[in-house]
Amino acid sequence: xxxxxxxxxxxxxxxxxxxxxxxxxxxxxxxxxxxxxxxxxxxxxxxxxxxxxxxxxxxxxxxxxxxxxxxxxxxxxxxxxxxxxxxxxxxxxxxxxxxxxxxxxxxxxxxxxxxxxxxxxxxxxxxxxxxxxxxxxxxxxxxxxxxxxxxxxxxxxxxxxxxxxxxxxxxxxxxxxxxxxxxxxxxxxxxxxxxxxxxxxxxxxxxxxxxxxxxxxxxxxxxxxxxxxxxxxxxxxxxxxxxxxxxxxxxxxxxxxxxxxxxxxxxxxxxxxxxxxxxxxxxxxxxxxxxxxxxxxxxxxxxxxxxxxxxxxxxxxxxxxxxxxxxxxxxxxxxxxxxxxxxxxxxxxxxxxxxxxxxxxxxxxxxxxxxxxxxxxxxxxxxxxxxxxxxxxxxxxxxxxxxxxxxxxxxxxxxxxxxxxxxxxxxxxxxxxxxxxxxxxxxxxxxxxxxxxxxxxxxxxxxxxxxxxxxxxxxxxxxxxxxxxxxxxxxxxxxxxxxxxxxxxx
Amino acid sequence: xxxxxxxxxxxxxxxxxxxxxxxxxxxxxxxxxxxxxxxxxxxxxxxxxxxxxxxxxxxxxxxxxxxxxxxxxxxxxxxxxxxxxxxxxxxxxxxxxxxxxxxxxxxxxxxxxxxxxxxxxxxxxxxxxxxxxxxxxxxxxxxxxxxxxxxxxxxxxxxxxxxxxxxxxxxxxxxxxxxxxxxxxxxxxxxxxxxxxxxxxxxxxxxxxxxxxxxxxxxxxxxxxxxxxxxxxxxxxxxxxxxxxxxxxxxxxxxxxxxxxxxxxxxxxxxxxxxxxxxxxxxxxxxxxxxxxxxxxxx
Numbered sequence: 001x002x003x004x005x006x007x008x009x010x011x012x013x014x015x016x017x018x019x020x021x022x023x024x025x026x027x028x029x030x031x032x033x034x035x036x037x038x039x040x041x042x043x044x045x046x047x048x049x050x051x052x053x054x055x056x057x058x059x060x061x062x063x064x065x066x067x068x069x070x071x072x073x074x075x076x077x078x079x080x081x082x083x084x085x086x087x088x089x090x091x092x093x094x095x096x097x098x099x100x101x102x103x104x105x106x107x108x109x110x111x112x113x114x115x116x117x118x119x120x121x122x123x124x125x126x127x128x129x130x131x132x133x134x135x136x137x138x139x140x141x142x143x144x145x146x147x148x149x150x151x152x153x154x155x156x157x158x159x160x161x162x163x164x165x166x167x168x169x170x171x172x173x174x175x176x177x178x179x180x181x182x183x184x185x186x187x188x189x190x191x192x193x194x195x196x197x198x199x200x201x202x203x204x205x206x207x208x209x210x211x212x213x214x215x216x217x218x219x220x221x222x223x224x225x226x227x228x229x230x231x232x233x234x235x236x237x238x239x240x241x242x243x244x245x246x247x248x249x250x251x252x253x254x255x256x257x258x259x260x261x262x263x264x265x266x267x268x269x270x271x272x273x274x275x276x277x278x279x280x281x282x283x284x285x286x287x288x289x290x291x292x293x294x295x296x297x298x299x300x301x302x303x304x305x306x307x308x309x310x311x312x313x314x315x316x317x318x319x320x321x322x323x324x325x326x327x328x329x330x331x332x333x334x335x336x337x338x339x340x341x342x343x344x345x346x347x348x349x350x351x352x353x354x355x356x357x358x359x360x361x362x363x364x365x366x367x368x369x370x371x372x373x374x375x376x377x378x379x380x381x382x383x384x385x386x387x388x389x390x391x392x393x394x395x396x397x398x399x400x401x402x403x404x405x406x407x408x409x410x411x412x413x414x415x416x417x418x419x420x421x422x423x424x425x426x427x428x429x430x431x432x433x434x435x436x437x438x439x440x441x442x443x444x445x446x447x448x449x450x451x452x453x454x455x456x457x458x459x460x461x462x463x464x465x466x467x468x469x470x471x472x473x474x475x476x477x478x479x480x481x482x483x484x485x486x487x488x489x490x491x492x493x494x495x496x497x498x499x500x501x502x503x504x505x506x
Numbered sequence: 507x508x509x510x511x512x513x514x515x516x517x518x519x520x521x522x523x524x525x526x527x528x529x530x531x532x533x534x535x536x537x538x539x540x541x542x543x544x545x546x547x548x549x550x551x552x553x554x555x556x557x558x559x560x561x562x563x564x565x566x567x568x569x570x571x572x573x574x575x576x577x578x579x580x581x582x583x584x585x586x587x588x589x590x591x592x593x594x595x596x597x598x599x600x601x602x603x604x605x606x607x608x609x610x611x612x613x614x615x616x617x618x619x620x621x622x623x624x625x626x627x628x629x630x631x632x633x634x635x636x637x638x639x640x641x642x643x644x645x646x647x648x649x650x651x652x653x654x655x656x657x658x659x660x661x662x663x664x665x666x667x668x669x670x671x672x673x674x675x676x677x678x679x680x681x682x683x684x685x686x687x688x689x690x691x692x693x694x695x696x697x698x699x700x701x702x703x704x705x706x707x708x709x710x711x712x713x714x715x716x717x718x719x720x721x722x723x724x725x726x727x728x729x730x731x732x733x734x735x736x737x738x739x740x741x742x743x744x745x746x747x748x749x750x751x752x753x754x755x756x757x758x759x760x761x762x763x764x765x766x767x768x769x770x771x772x773x774x775x776x777x778x779x780x781x782x783x784x785x786x787x788x789x790x791x792x793x794x795x796x797x798x799x800x801x802x803x804x805x
Contacts, residue, residue, distance in 0.1 A: 004698075004722045005688040009794040012681045012785065018692045044773070047682055050689055051762045051770030087758045087773045094771065124767035126693065424535060 014048060017446035019126035020160075021054035021095070021119050023112065025103070025143060026134035027071065028059060030241070031166065035197070036134060037072050038079040039438035044092045045082045046435075048443055052123035054095035056115055060102050068098035081436055095123055103139055109146040116152070127159030130193075130445055134166060136245075137179060144186045153186045162191045164445055167258050169194055169454075171249060172470065173463035180456040193445045194459065198259045199452045200437030200444075203399040207266045207366065208275075210393070210401065217391070218271075220370065222345045227388060228499070229267060230352045230367040231260050232506045233395075234359040234487075236311060239333070243324030251303070252335040252470060255355040257462045261288060262454065263366050263395070264351055268341050277450040281458065288461040292340045297472040299498060303332035304482040304489030306358040311485035316358065318484070332479045333357040336492040337469060338499070350499055354492060358484040363506045364395040378415055385418040390504070400425040510583040515615040518583045522566070522595050522616075525587040535564050536595070538622045538787065541613055541640050542569040545629060548653070551779070552628035553598060558780035560594030563787045568616050569598040570640070572606035579603030581612060610639040617643065622790045626783070629653050631660075636669040646790050648783070650675040651710045661710045662805045670792035676710040677796045678782040682774050683715060683737060686751060690764060696745040698723040704738045707731040715740070718799050736776065 006013065022040070026032055043049050057068040073093070077084060097115050101108020119125045129152070133143060144163075147153040155161050163183065170176025183192050198204055211217060220226070233255055239246045246254065265284040272279040294300035308318040320327050334356030341351060370389040383406070390404040401424045409416040444452055473479075480489035487505065496502050508521055544552050549571050556567045584598040597616065601609055617623055625635065625644035631654075632638040635647040651660035651674050664674055701719040705712030712729060715737060720727035723742075732738045739752040747765035753774070754761060762770045 003688060003691045005684070005691050005719075007722070007795055009798065010684075011789050011791075011793065012678070012795070013685050013688055014681075016685060016689050018689070047685060047773070051686070051772050052768065085758075085773065085775075087756070087775070091759065091771045091773055122768045124764070124770070 015443070015447055015449075016048045017050050017053070017443060018128065019050045019052055019124050020128035020130065020446055021056060021116060021123075021125040022130045022132055022442075022446070023056040023058060023116065024132045024134060025058050027057040027068065028061070029134050032134045033071070033075040034079050035436070035438045036132060036442070037075040038081065039436055039442050041072075041076040041080045041088065041092060042082045042436065042439050043443055045080075045085060045088045046439075048439075049092075049446075052095065052125060053092070054097065054119045054123050054125055055092070056097045056099060056112070056119070058099045058101065058108070058112060060100070062100060063098050065096060065098045069093050069096040072096060081439075095119070103135070104142050104146075106146060106149065109150040109152065113150045113152050127156060128161075130162045130164060132164040137165075137168065137170070140165070140179065141182055144182060148186045155188060155191065160191065160448060161187065162193055162445055162448070163187045164193045164195055164442075166195050168249065168253060169258070169459040170463065171253055173460060173467050176456075176459050176463050180459070184456070189455070190450070192456075193441075193450070193453045194455070195438075195441055196258050196262065196454055197437040197441065198395075199262060199454065200439075200441040201395060201399075202435075202440075203393065203395050204263070204266065205452075206399075206401075207263070207393055208280075211267075212271050221368075223347055223349045225370055226346075226349050227369050227371045228350045228352060228496075228501055229264075230369065230504055231263050231267070231354075231365075232367070232504075233259060233355040233364040234361060234506060235355075235357045236359060236362045236485075238306065238316060238319070238358050238484075239322055239325075243322060247325050247329055247331050250331040250335070251333055251355050251357065252337075252466060252473075256335055256337070256353055257466050258454070258459075259364075260353045260355060261291075261462045261465065262458075264291075264339075264341075264353065265458075267366050267368070267393075268346055268351070270345070281455055285457055285461060287341060287343075288458060288465070290342045291465050292342050293465065293468055294338055294340070297469060298476075300495050301337040301469055301472070302335070302354075302489055302491035302495055303473060303479040304334035304356065304491070305329075305331070305479045306333050306356075306484045307481040309484035311358055312361075316484050318481070319357075330474075330478055332473070334359075334479070334482060334488045334492075336488070336495060338495055339465065350501070352496060352501075352503065354488065354503070356482075356488045360485060360487050361506070362397060365506055366393040366395070367504050367506075368392070369501075369504070378417060382415045383417050385416075387419050392504075398425060508583075508585040510585070512580040513583055514581060515612040518581075518585065518597050518599065518612075519615050521583070521585050522587060522597065525585065526595075529588060536566055536618050536621060537563055538624055538790070539566045539568065539616070539618045540787075541623065541625045541644065542567065543609065543625065543627050543631075543640055544569060544571055546571060546573075548629040549598065552626065553596065555628075555779040555783055556626070557594055557596060558778070559783040559787065562784045564594055565787075566595045566616070566618050567597070568613060569596070570609045570613065571598070571600045572609060573600050573602045574606040576602035576606075579605050581605055608639075610643075613640060613643065622646065624648065624787065624790065628779075632667075633663050634667040634669070635672055636667075645671055646786070647672050648675065648786055649673075650779075652676050652679070657708050657710045658713065658805065661713060661800075661803070665800050665803050665805060668797060668800050670794070670797055672800075673786055673793050673796055674710070674714075674800075675779065675782045675786070677714055677793070677799070678785050679711045679777065680715050680718070680737075681785060682777070683740070683751075684718065686760065686762065686772060686774065687719070687740065690749060690751075690762065695749075695765075698742045698744055699725055700743040701725060701727045702730060702739075702741040702743075703727065704730040704732050704740075706735050706737075707733070709736065712737055713803070713805065714799060717803050718795075721799060721802055 269283040336354035482489040635641040716727040
């Protein structure tokens with residue numbers, strides 16, 4: 001039966017989640033406290049959560065419901081985006097439960113099953129439960145096994161069960177396939193939500209809006225006009241407290257495999273028939289499967305490790321000096337490479353990808369650099385300062401779009417042309433503070449809307465591209481050291497220089 | 507703030523541009539022009555609300571205040587651009603004397619090129635907003651029937667003068683209530699036979715909520731007036747126990763009592779005019795749902 005109060009004409013009613021609860025594993029982790037809990041509060045505060053929404057924490061700690069509620073409270077207080085409201089908190093805290101137990105303790109899962117069953121009865125969560133696994137992937141098997149054994153993972157005809165997992169989705173193709181198989185044995189494909197918070201960002205979605213809602217970009221979005229595409233994700237911070245996660249993983253696995261390849265896919269894909277999840281995914285998969293690595297990996301890849309130095313006026317240690325890092329570690333904190341998209345639209349257009357930690361500034365951007373005009377009817381002097389036209393999607397911070405083009409320098413008697421930029425700042429033009437990616441993604445999980453979540457095929461295609469590079473690097477010894485606070489090792493410039501091009505300074 | 511006395515629409519437009527240049531940011535990302543038609547009593551609040559809304563929807567705000575009582579015919583302007591209040595541009599214009607009849611002529615040079623125009627009457631509004639001097643320029647016309655002396659009569663006028671593109675803040679005030687109500691029926695439930703809406707006397711939102719529910723369920727509606735503000739409660743009678751949503755005395759939360767479910771408490775704070783305006787400006791195409799409810803309103 002359709003809901004008589006939902007009318008397609010009604011554009012004001014927000015999408016809000018139906019009755020449900022969320023079970024959070026890994027409640028003490030950074031991500032849970034800084035992102036997941038605040039996002040849940042923000043959703044509640046904005047009225048997107050259903051009456052009776054409940055949050056169940058599962059951990060080894062010897063806590064009562066109130067203790068867990070206090071942890072959530074503190075996390076919300078410190079990290080929530082929207083102002084703290086006692087009323088919202090009161091309403092949310094009524095649904096907070098805690099189940100104490102070891103991840104491998106079968107009895108604890110029976111207790112968990114009892115708790116969610118009790119919530120169905122007392123808070124009307126309707127048997128709909130999402131399991132958020134904010135735990136290291138090594139612990140997935142034991143959790144999934146127990147969820148299955150207690151029947152918690154079983155879909156029922158009128159109630160859903162969903163599982164949310166965070167990256168990394170494996171560390172190479174083989175491990176990713178193993179993980180997908182493992183999750184797939186317990187949850188149905190449609191019930192697995194892989195969170196890549198990048199895909200929840202408004203500006204990432206805006207890439208599709210700009211490309212497919214406008215007439216003026218599409219005609220030049222191909223190798224006839226595009227010279228090269230540069231996708232950069234630079235962080236100014238080091239590895240912080242993530243030594244145990246990061247060492248052995250490195251920049252390419254951490255960032256290129258998922259974020260940068262997703263950005264590449266959105267930039268390069270063909271127009272999907274509709275924005276249905278399946279169609280968008282099919283287009284992304286087509287692009288990802290036409291990606292080719294250069295033959296000479298030595299010439300077209302670069303990696304580095306940050307050395308001690310000064311970053312933005314603060315003295316910082318090098319990667320090998322960071323606490324918890326093996327002083328002989330060969331893990332890269334900077335990775336750059338060229339890939340090609342072998343299809344009619346992009347043949348011959350290099351896509352340069354790079355990411356690194358402890359670089360000059362925090363910035364993520366996709367820069368589409370155009371070819372120079374075929375003929376410039378000016379004297380050489382006049383256009384000396386003119387570069388290539390470019391269209392840049394700034395993903396973060398200062399989300400927006402910049403268009404770079406040539407314009408006459410005012411007030412000169414002769415014709416002189418130089419680059420100017422026209423800037424569209426997303427945050428300023430739209431919502432005061434756009435929702436955090438996690439808000440959007442968690443809401444999508446609870447509603448069951450999958451377009452923003454990568455499926456196993458995309459994840460595996462990503463590893464397929466990256467694995468040969470990782471294997472190659474594994475034989476090359478130590479990465480180059482680079483100065484903290486700069487733009488990475490010199491070897492990256494050789495990649496573009498070989499093609500007669502240069503990296504933009506982002 | 508810049509004050510211009512005895513000026514013209516073109517001069518005001520030039521002053522805004524000059525101010526932009528002086529600040530070094532001639533390029534702006536304005537998405538619309540908002541024309542506010544207000545009297546001295548309502549202009550300050552309406553302008554302030556619009557300025558707050560400009561954080562979400564950067565816009566040029568033109569507040570037009572007719573002053574037919576003035577002896578001299580002249581245009582006085584107060585202009586501010588991109589201050590601490592937000593990225594918008596604001597011009598408050600007083601149309602004195604005979605000029606008060608020709609607000610149109612002042613507004614035209616100030617409309618941003620090739621962007622939507624929205625007209626907003628915070629208080630009294632013309633009978634046919636779409637056919638008024640200012641409304642004719644606007645693709646969206648926002649009235650506020652709660653903010654006039656006889657709100658229910660105003661609602662009847664909104665009904666008779668409705669043209670797609672009209673909206674009323676009394677409708678926007680209901681969105682959160684409607685959202686909670688709609689969510690209560692996302693799961694299958696038995697049919698609703700009768701609706702009772704209780705709320706503040708003469709509050710047009712109470713009438714609109716009843717009309718929306720009655721039309722959606724195809725059932726009869728009772729309205730119960732209360733001496734407290736806003737909407738107090740909604741009761742939906744079904745085969746089994748009724749579903750009720752009641753605003754609590756704290757005025758910030760509601761309690762949902764549903765058949766076969768535990769009671770639930772939800773935050774449902776009152777919203778500021780700027781939040782309502784922001785909601786209204788999110789989409790500038792006609793609000794067909796409002797159109798359906800207002801044109802079928804029994805009043």
